[in-house]
Amino acid sequence: MTLLPDTWRWFPQARYGLFIHWGPYAQYERGEQVLFRERLDHTEYARAACAWQPEYFDARQWAKIAVDGGFRYAVLTTRHHDGFCLWNTATTDYSSAAQAAGRDFVSEYVEAFREAGLRIGLYYSLADWRIPAYWEGPRHDPNGWAQFRDYCHQQVRELLTNYGQIDEFWFDGSWPRNAHAWQSQELVAMMKSLQPDLLVNNRLDSIDPEEGQAEWQKGAVENAGDSKQLGDFGTPEHHITADAWRPWESCQVSTWRLWGYTRGERWRSADVLLDMLCEAASKGGNLLLNVGPQADGRIPPEFAARAEQIGDWLRVHGEAIYGCQRGDVVEFVTRGWQTRKDNDLYLILRFWDGREAMTIPGLATRVRRATLLSNGQELSVQQNDDVLTLSGLPHLPPTPLFPVIKLKGEAPFEAQPWARERLWGGNPRRMTEWARQRGNSVWADGQPR
Numbered sequence: 001m002t003l004l005p006d007t008w009r010w011f012p013q014a015r016y017g018l019f020i021h022w023g024p025y026a027q028y029e030r031g032e033q034v035l036f037r038e039r040l041d042h043t044e045y046a047r048a049a050c051a052w053q054p055e056y057f058d059a060r061q062w063a064k065i066a067v068d069g070g071f072r073y074a075v076l077t078t079r080h081h082d083g084f085c086l087w088n089t090a091t092t093d094y095s096s097a098a099q100a101a102g103r104d105f106v107s108e109y110v111e112a113f114r115e116a117g118l119r120i121g122l123y124y125s126l127a128d129w130r131i132p133a134y135w136e137g138p139r140h141d142p143n144g145w146a147q148f149r150d151y152c153h154q155q156v157r158e159l160l161t162n163y164g165q166i167d168e169f170w171f172d173g174s175w176p177r178n179a180h181a182w183q184s185q186e187l188v189a190m191m192k193s194l195q196p197d198l199l200v201n202n203r204l205d206s207i208d209p210e211e212g213q214a215e216w217q218k219g220a221v222e223n224a225g226d227s228k229q230l231g232d233f234g235t236p237e238h239h240i241t242a243d244a245w246r247p248w249e250s251c252q253v254s255t256w257r258l259w260g261y262t263r264g265e266r267w268r269s270a271d272v273l274l275d276m277l278c279e280a281a282s283k284g285g286n287l288l289l290n291v292g293p294q295a296d297g298r299i300p301p302e303f304a305a306r307a308e309q310i311g312d313w314l315r316v317h318g319e320a321i322y323g324c325q326r327g328d329v330v331e332f333v334t335r336g337w338q339t340r341k342d343n344d345l346y347l348i349l350r351f352w353d354g355r356e357a358m359t360i361p362g363l364a365t366r367v368r369r370a371t372l373l374s375n376g377q378e379l380s381v382q383q384n385d386d387v388l389t390l391s392g393l394p395h396l397p398p399t400p401l402f403p404v405i406k407l408k409g410e411a412p413f414e415a416q417p418w419a420r421e422r423l424w425g426g427n428p429r430r431m432t433e434w435a436r437q438r439g440n441s442v443w444a445d446g447q448p449r
């Protein structure tokens with residue numbers, strides 16, 4: 001990966017962000033796309049949106065949940081595909097500020113989160129399902145399209161002008177138009193002239209029409225609109241896959257599928273959510289974990305409880321996540337994840353087997369010290385060329401979620417040559433000698449008959 005500018009360093013440092021999908025759709029309690037998915041009547045939807053009054057919305061409370069949960073930044077939907085704006089915009093009266101609520105939610109969010117020491121992200125959907133020209137596109141309605149596109153550019157300008165420093169801007173919904181139609185390059189240039197340190201995501205579609213087309217044709221809607229040329233960071237959605245040439249952030253739901261509040265949805269358990277955070281960190285990326293607050297402005301208690309559990313874990317084990325680099329030093333997939341920082345290797349264990357000793361084969365680097373981070377206990381270390389043995393481990397799990405062992409090395413950790421490639425990688429012949437030590441026949445003793 002290319003070297004990051006200093007002003008972007010906070011992003012990989014942070015590792016853990018809170019995605020907030022909130023808008024008038026929350027009133028329907030059937031996800032953020034209810035308008036389209038149920039082909040609702042536009043007029044009725046707009047009436048409900050304009051009447052929306054989230055009486056319990058308190059941005060400070062949200063920020064507290066985020067801070068206690070160990071999140072380092074947040075991204076709020078300022079406008080989703082339904083086109084309703086959560087800020088005081090001069091471009092339309094279809095906003096929380098101009099309608100019943102009479103409040104600029106973006107401003108309340110920005111202020112409270114910034115005050116709490118969190119970095120600020122704004123999500124913005126280019127798609128606006130209310131607008132015929134959006135569906136018609138530039139070929140069939142060139143004037144309507146140009147007006148609509150300018151409206152979007154103008155809104156982005158407002159968001160980057162009226163709310164102080166914004167750290168991350170999260171486009172979505174470029175479908176089905178390409179970067180040319182959106183004038184994405186001009187848009188980014190304008191954004192960077194307003195906020196030079198801003199990180200912009202990769203969903204402004206491709207400048208290369210063929211690359212964009214291919215993505216749409218694959219029908220890979222989850223990642224459609226991802227651009228390889230535009231965007232400071234990648235946004236894998238519902239999966240955790242490293243982007244080879246830029247920072248990335250995997251966005252994930254905390255329920256099963258939807259982003260907006262959905263009544264009765266199942267919640268993923270705290271260990272499943274924490275596992276995603278550890279996986280992202282171990283692969284060198286961030287996790288942007290979503291919550292869909294209720295229509296009345298409250299964060300669902302199920303989410304708050306899970307966030308708190310993970311926050312408690314991070315208070316003790318955070319050094320294994322924040323600011324860590326990808327750590328895939330030795331085979332560890334059966335136990336959990338590894339992350340690295342300078343000469344330290346963190347072993348994040350998904351479960352505790354209660355054994356007094358643990359062996360880790362394949363490390364080439366000498367270990368100076370091993371500590372069970374969960375309770376501060378020093379472990380005894382024995383190491384020969386191939387195998388590290390840690391002993392003195394407690395019988396009972398030292399923490400309710402994932403225990404972490406911190407290894408201090410003499411140098412940055414590396415694996416033995418044989419352990420670098422995993423079973424299905426590398427040249428299989430590297431293992432021949434290992435097998436030959438047993439003999440060279442199918443018989444139990446390896447000897448010829």
Ligand code: GLC
Binds near residue numbers: 032033
């Ligand atoms: C998809 C969905 C959208 C959601 C987004 C989050 O693009 O269409 O509803 O906001 O994913 O990444």
